[in-house]
Amino acid sequence: MLHTIKMTVNGELVKAEVFSQMRLLDFLREELDLIGAKEGCGKGECGACTVLVDGEPVNSCLMLAVEADGKEVLTVEGLGEGDRLDAIQQSIVDNSALQCGYCTPGIVMSAKGLLLRNTNPTRDEVVEAISGNLCRCTGYARVIDAIMQVSASSDSQDEGSER
Amino acid sequence: MAREDYLGVGVIRNDAAEKVTGAARYAGDLKFAGMLYAKLLRSKHAHARIVRIDTRKAQDLPGVKAVVTGKDFPNRMGLYLKDRTPYAVDKVRYYGEAVAGVAAESLEIAEEAARLIEVEYEELPPVLDLREAIKPGACLVHPDLDTYEIGAAFFPIPNTNISNHFRVRKGDIEKGFAEADLVFEREYYVPHIQHSPIEPHAAIALYDRNDKLTIWASSQSPFAMRNILSHSLGFPMNKVRVIGPYVGGGFGGKAGLNVEATLVPLAMKCRNVPIRLVCTREEEFRDTFVRQGMLCRLKTGVKHDGRFTAQEFEMYWDAGAYTEYGVNVTRAAGYSSSGVYDIPNMKTDSYCVYTNKPVGGPLRGFGHSENHWAMEQHIDQIAHELGIDPVQLRRINLQRDGSTNATGQVLRNPGIEQCLERAAELIGWQEVSGPGVIGPGVKKVRAKGIACMTKAPAMPNDAASSAIVKLNDDGTVYLSIGAQELGQGSFTVLAQILANELGVRYEDVRVQPIDTDYSAYEWQTVASRITYSCGRAVIAAAKDARHQVLEHAARYFGVPVEDIDIAESKVFVKSDPERCVHISTFSLGVTLPDFSGYGGPVVGRGTFIPEGITAMNPETGQSEKPVANWTYGAQAVEIELDVETGKIDVLKVAAVYDAGRVINPVTAATQVEGGVVQGISIGLLEEMKFSEQGKLLNPSYVDYKISTAADIPDELLVDFVEVPQEDGPYGARGIGEHVMVPTPPAIANALYHAAGIRVRTLPMTSEKVYWALKERVSASLR
Known part of the structure; x- marks a missing residue:
């Protein structure tokens, strides 16, 4: 089933239609081309896919994209300012x-x-x-x-x- | 003349900014328009005949573009022994072997299609027990072994499960044991383990309309992969291209050709469309290379004064369903079977044994972690039996200038004595002899242990390196090499070597990503050989480029070449340093005062092959120079044992290696730090567990633990000895693999000093230690 979701990703408002079963990790990597979050295990065991959702670290392989609806997502690409690293x-x-x-x-x-x-x-x-x-x-x-x-x-x- | 601007300097890694921002792209991050997704169907039996495969339902599923099975590509491939096909042909040989592959428009469709493939098996008795596998009349995993193509350095035994039998016969073994006052014999065991890079294997394959196969792969070995594919496909090498983005950890598991092969038949059927395969973590655990299990028997003859007179060493390697790479692990463990000791009489037999288990292959240490697990506990125990301090017994038997090792090679200035003394000093070693005794009511006990190691690069005698240096218009530099950046810091160190040798700024050097169509050749990024071998090629290429710049500058300034120098990208006249221009003046040739041109773009080339390595005698393993070089090291640990639970905490580690010359003290130290923690992880936690039917039971991080940030020592002291390697760059030799080899036996030796118990099978889990403690207590009561 398709859902319309809205979230802030690295400070920008993102609106998209996604299937229920799409993981937040796939939404970031495949739909938004934010490849900084990596998949190491797909089961929440390795932490390579960690992003912040409303300031809290989550394994984005264990969160559905629809669960991030209305939330603020920060990925490694959103850190630092311009050319300055965090x-x-x-x-x-x-x-x-x-x-x-x-x-x-x-x-x-x-x-x-x-x-x-x-x-x-x-x-x-x-x-x-x-x-x-x-x-x-x-x-x-x-x-x-x-x-x-x-x-x-x-x-x-x-x-x-x-x- | 070599400058030393960048030698011994801990420059910032040249891949750091890309990686820390998430910008670095790995193979699985690449995406192409119209790309298909692959999924493999894997065997549910360890050993079975494939009676029938029906792929019709899968093929009919909308979105499926191709389905392949073993029959689509029956050619055998392999690095040292061609015993392997991308998909099982007629027979499956381990639980997890690829039986069929699907390419589809989405991963979900590919997974659904793989489920629709029907396979009918006729089960065969699985060969799972090493001791059974070597018995006469055992069921054969590869009945056609004697028809397989194999390298000259390997010796299979026809009509057995043994695909390589490596032998050492040195001195007179019977005389050696007759001279001994004490003969000490024990068995040791090392289980299968996984490399566990955090990046799973990933590859994309494209077979285009020019009949060219291109593979983007997470690989330590783009050129070896090209070589194996070209041979098995019958393609000329200019029709096979391997592109290697950054690798997210290798540890040996991404050497040679591996899961990438399964994409080839799919790409052949889906002409001009890229297909991506990314392994799941379960596949990463089971269906890429694993480290082979090893069972061994070690027997040593020793005099009362501690001198070794003889050693007999039998190693049986549980090498799995295919041993195309594993045969060389068993060979390397054989020729290094004296460890760091001078043993006059030796007999070693190292057997590579086929079993119906996952495919054994290279893993950091390449057989040495396994044989040192035995050797370094063994000598420690002998010390206690003789009432000699374990460090002292090592001193008595260490290889020194003029000593011989297992192959009879006469050694020159091995750095082991300095490593051992320094490690002992750093840990605060105090003489011990005899087992530790735990007093009544004691809950925690601390003790120290030590272990030594040596290892040589295990590679063909002619493993070659090359480098191309190109100066750009603005004076920045491209370095083209075929060595891969796996995290070990090679791109940084090689850029440092280039900057140092050419006289340019390190920041101006860019190492080009690897592409076999454009990059300079490199055999493989394995064997801790890149700083040593590729480093020499880079020096040669830099010298060549430098010479061209000097020639241009001599014309420009009107002075002899000898009067020109280059530093920090500035070219100047030595006798009149005010006459100085930026190196970019000479990048593309030079314009002379009369406005005429001279020279041309600066392109330097360099190559290296270690010289003088000769084949070992097939009967005796003897050779004057069997390998390129030996790196020595020693590690000492202090542990705390929880007597009530059997849990071992490693509190402190002192690790000392003879790097010959440390080019970058930071990347060298980080190699040691990571290796030690991997060594602790392997020592205390890691083991692949199989069911009675040969199914891997723990292919996940929940069931197969590796060290986390909470499992590291409180203190890790790293130091280096620098006995120059004659043919190494500035005297350097490799240390990348060595650093995790002595950690487990050092912990085991500390455990004995703590509690008088030995756990001779890895890993030293709390459970095993707990039961060993119980056993010791009840034995003392009997």
Whole structure:
């Protein structure tokens, strides 16, 4: 059955007709050509398809496109401003916290979701936030460091604004 | 003269921005107008005769464009042994083997069509037990083995399930055991595991109106894939084109030719239409290459003072339904069977055994993770039996300058001693001997363990690399290579080498994506050989380009070539550095003061083949130089064992490798970090489990766990030793695979030091450790 859905994707209003069974992941990748979210397992086990829906990280392979009707979706393509990377992305680059890169967009979005709700996470909270994102290359330590550094630097910015 | 502007520098990866923004395209991200979608029907039996396949209902389904079966393409293919067809022909040999393929307008239609294909099987007894498979009279997985085409380095035994028998006969084994004061013998086992890249295999195939087959593939081996396809199709190589976008993790699983082959017969039937196949995670677990299981018996003779006198090593590889690539794993594990030790008398037999299980193939470590699991626990246990500290027993037997390894090769300055000492220092090693004892009421216990390793690139003696360097009008540079970026950082390191050697800015070098129609040739991105082998080709190509720039500049400045230098993309006169222009002045030739032209566009070429590698004696495995080089390393770990649950936590790891020369300390360190965590994962978690009928029971991340961010050590110390590799670029040699090899045995050795127990079968799960602890306690009460 076809449904008309409306959602905001990376700040732009999107209106489309989709079948009931279409997954949000397929809607993003196939209909909108946003290929940053990857399919690693199709069962919500690997986290490569993580995007933010109303600010919360979700496995977009487990969400139907119709479930995102009326919501705000943020994918890795929506991060940063113009040519400037988001602080999380920049930190991952600076820390060499990626290798093959296939899990990276999902990790970036999980980290973004964490920092949106908690600007000053502990290391354990960072680990928990990305523990659903499988990575076979990096061994995770640099990824955790990279996210911790972003929260530390946003801390110092806050302090700066208070002075 | 080589500059060193970019050597030992941790430049930012040149693929980072693309990957972190989601812009990097992988094979499964590619989409073409009119593209069809493929789905494969897979066998539900481990061993069966195909009596009948009826595809009519599938063919009649609207939207279906083609249905193929084994009969459509019965040609055998393979890298070292041609024993495999894209689809099963007459017989299925493992649960999951492709029986038929469908191409349709949508994936949903393709899946529906695959369900409509009717297959009638006549079940055959499956060969699942390794010990049964090698018995005389065993049911044969490949009765026609002796008719298959096979490389000269491999030795199948006709009318058995053994597709390769590799032998080492060194010294006098009987004399060696007679000299021993103690003979120590144990069995060890390694289960099947999966590479588990996060990107599943993906490919798109197009057979166009020019009779040309083009494949976009997630592949470590575009050129090897072209080679295998060309041979099996009977196509000239200029009619086969493989394009390789970024690969989302390989670990060996995307080497050679794999699921891509199933698209070929479909593409032949759907002329001029691209067809895409993306593996499901279940298929990724079962129907791409897996790491073979291995059962071995290791017997060592040793003197009271700790010196080894003899070693007998029998390895049986559970190699699965097809061993086209796996035969070389068994060979590599055989010729490296002395490990890092100098053993005067050796007898090794490594058998590659067909079974009705998924197809064994290369996985990071290539047989060495498996044989070191045995060797490095074995020596540790011998140390305890003799009352010698395990580090000390290793010192006594280590290979040193002038030592010989399993093949009788005389070794020059192996870096293992430095690696071992440094790893021991970093972990804070204190002498131990004898098993750990857990006192009453103790709930958690900490202990340290150590293991060494060595590995050589397992490749044909003539595995070649090449590189082309092109200078653009504006002085930016294109580097064309056939080596693939799998995440290991090769594009970055090779760009660094080029920038360093040519004298240009690293940021100005762009590595071109691989396309076998345009890229410089590379055998395969495997064997930890790219920095070493392709690095040498890049140096040669850069030197060639540099020479052309110098010639142009010498004419331009009117000085001898020797008086010109290039640095940071500036070309200058050494004796008068103010006379300096940007390198772009010479990219396309040079305009001389009289306005005449000279030279032409700068194009450098470079090639490399490691020289002097000779065949091993087929009876004895002996050779003066059997492989290109050996990389050594050592890892020490500190674990915490939860006595009540059997759970092992790895707290600290010290990993030290002899990289010869570290070109990029960051990418080198990241290789080690990722490898160690993969090693921990394999050591503690990973095992493919099969039913009694040979069905894989855990093809998902729920049932087959790999390490997550919550499973990593608190502290990971990485260090490098730099004993130069004579023919390596600036002395460098590979480390990519080596880094996960010694992790599991180091953990196993720590477990013994902690609790006096040995789990000689991987993985060391909490359950196994728990029962071993129970057993030890009840044994001590008896």
